[in-house]
Amino acid sequence: MxxxxxxxxxxxxxxxxxxxxxxxxxxxxxxxxxxxxxxxxxxxxxxxxxxxxxxxxxxxxxxxxxxxxxxxxxxxxxxxxxxxxxxxxxxxxxxxxxxxxxxxxxxxxxxxxxxxxxxxxxxxxxxxxxxxxxxxxxxxxxxxxxxxxxxxxxxxxxxxxxxxxxxxxxxxxxxxxxxxxxxxxxxxxxxxxxxxxxxxxxxxxxxxxxxxxxxxxxxxxxxxxxxxxxxxxxxEVMYEEYLMDDAEICIVAFGIAARVSRNAINEARAQGIKVGMIRPITLWPFPKDALDKAADTCKAFISVELSMGQMIEDVQLATKCRRPVTLCNRAGGMIPSPEEVLQAIKEAKGGLE
Amino acid sequence: MSTMNILIAGFGGQGVLFAGKFLAYKGLLEDRQVSWLPSYGPEMRGGTANCNVILSDDPIGSPIVNKPDCLIVMNKPSLDKFVDTVVPGGMILIDSTMIDSKVERDDVTVYYVPASKLAGDAGFSTLANMILVGKLLYAMKDKGMDNVEEILKHVIPARKMDLLDINKKAIQTGYDYEA
CATH class of the missing domain: 3.40.50.970 (Thiamin diphosphate (ThDP)-binding fold, Pyr/PP domains)
Known part of the structure; x- marks a missing residue:
């Protein structure tokens, strides 16, 4: 190397x-x-x-x-x-x-x-x-x-x-x-x-x-x-899975949002919440099949974005709206903090109970 | 410590980004995971600069340092802005020539180093940043001054390599200063 x-x-x-x-x-x-x-x-x-x-x-x-x-x-x-x-x-x-x-x-x-x-x-x-x-x-x-x-x-x-x-x-x-x-x-x-x-x-x-x-x-x-x-x-679809094996909540995030989400996922896991991430590497073509498959086992999805919520529509389409998809976002040049993502994870977890 | 989140802040021109680069290369040469993120926004254009550096033994998630383990500050506005973000048990290194106020927290270790004065007295007035880096190396207690020269060779541009010795001296000055 x-x-x-x-x-x-x-x-x-x-x-x-x-x-x-x-x-x-x-x-x-x-x-x-x-x-x-x-x-x-x-x-x-x-x-x-x-x-x-x-x-x-x-x-x-x-x-x-x-x-x-x-x-x-x-x-x-x-x-x-x-x-x-x-x-x-x-x-x-x-x-x-x-x-x-x-x-x-x-x-x-x-x-x-x-x-x-x-x-x-x-x-x-x-x-x-x-x-x-x-x-x-x-x-x-x-x-x-x-x-x-x-x-x-x-x-x-x-x-x-x-x-x-x-x-x-x-x-x-x-x-x-x-x-x-x-x-x-x-x-x-x-x-x-x-x-x-x-x-x-x-x-x-x-x-x-x-x-x-x-x-x-x-x-x-x-x-x-x-x-x-x-x-x-x-x-040519490319994506990366992080801790998805037993995940009941799936974060979808790309770029810097995925980096921040990774911190939040590690913290949530430390608190016993089964959360993972699918990180699209190609946004077109979008990893539809991976998300559709994840919707078989994951009960909730969170789209983490630096926008008012754009990719979330592709997440809803890919999962055919079978599971709730929530948005965790900042806009205008702001970046969600790991704590904000963790809060979204906890809210998604709360929604399952 | 498996992960160290460092935030360096001051005015543009004080060498905040360069100090961060030194620490990032230190991590790289020690085979650790490293990230370095500068401020590039309007605040930079207004005169203040800051730099986020993470050194870790695990893959780094967010490169953004919201809660530093170590804060290095070279001006008063930066101290005021970031003092409360330092994690309990963390450390703050202060250029006490530039900042005359004291930190009121008792859950962090604070080093007051008159870095700008020390640098001026020694004849390298632009290297207060590296004096503070020297104090940080002392505080980190890991490899001391061992690989300083090798790191500097990576971060100083080839055309400025004549500045290697005074950078080394500045780091040593900070390392030896009894805060």
Missing amino acids: AEKVLMKGNEAIAEAAIMAGCRHYFGYPITPQTEIAAYMAKRMPKIGGCFLQAESEIAAINMVYGAASAGVRVMTSSSSPGISLKGEGLSYMAGSDLPALVINVQRGGPGLGGIQPSQSDYFQSTRGGGHGDYHMIILAPASVQEMASLTFKGFDLAEKYRMTAMILADGTMGQMMEPVSLEMGEINEHDKSWAVTGTKMARKHNIINSLSLIPEELEQQNFDRYARYKKVEEN
Whole structure:
């Protein structure tokens, strides 16, 4: 195993992207993710890569669109308001079936909001983000190690399914330092015969485009795309279970909320309450089957979120509303304390008696 | 102690984040679980900074330190804000050059170290932070000064490595100071 180093989550993302073969980065600064751009600005020129600070987020995502069309590994990063600006480009890229990695280190909203950690872009990201029928693969790291490993994996998944993958982190994950091993393994090669790289007069030219004026054809494209999404749902769901073997209460939480919940679960267990956690690592595809199965034995669910309650709807859908699901949340840049989560656990326990 | 939650707070520029980084690397080099979380919000832009460091033998849940076992404070507003959050039996290290008030709790161990004055007298006025770190190493009583140089080599950027010796001296000064 490689030596562990201390890195900020944002830096770990940038380094892992470079290790994944990303040589094109386009971005525009915004707190709390600016370290990603700073790291890329420092490293890319030294390794023959391209770092470009665009004139806006909209420009940056369209540069990503262009680079992705040429089949190269490309990334952009931003935080909540900046991701909204990128929405149009994300939709165009989905309509053109292009792979890319987008980083969202979330901050409190709506609007310009604040700069403190948040998870309130859950709906936006898991439902596509822009207009039209589409999905992105949404990866939710809960440690600096995962900031690195999911970035590396994100590029692979994006190319494998010709989709945009997104790292949905938050300000805490971006700013904190933890030991990280940068051993990332081999880069998988994927078919790029669709890329616009010049025909050399030897083949028919490729076209990358999201405009399709014939409804029959556009419908078929949507059907084909969703057949691909189905494969993603079948093959790429990731989650982690914590103390679920005998759990009668199940917490569902991702990212920093899962880290806080872990403290609360340990305390609750010390007090004799049988509580565990399912931590989705992919938010789309959502670990529906794992939650449905948990609902066979767990009598209550708690969704712990840094939002007004967004993922809770997916928990209710996945468990088919067979069990009560309560919300334990803070918003606007606030983070629930372990004591608040413990209180929610106790209330759920009380509801069972 | 299997887990130590540390909160370091002061003004921006006092080296709060650097002191935290030193402690985090200490944990890393001792094969412990480690997390380091800085404040990056509007309070930082207004001039105060703080840093949460957790050293543990078990996997770390939340990286946020709400109830520190150890509080290091370098200005009065930080002492006022955090003094009551320290767990009973915990410790508070105070730069008594910057803070003239006393802690009124009797369930915590308090070290008053005139760190800014000691640093100024010794000719490294910017290293009050490391003097307090030295006192913490003394209070932790685990490895003393054993691996200080190795830790410093990891946290001081290569282009500033000429500052290694005075950092070491500052830590020693704090370690030896009779509070």
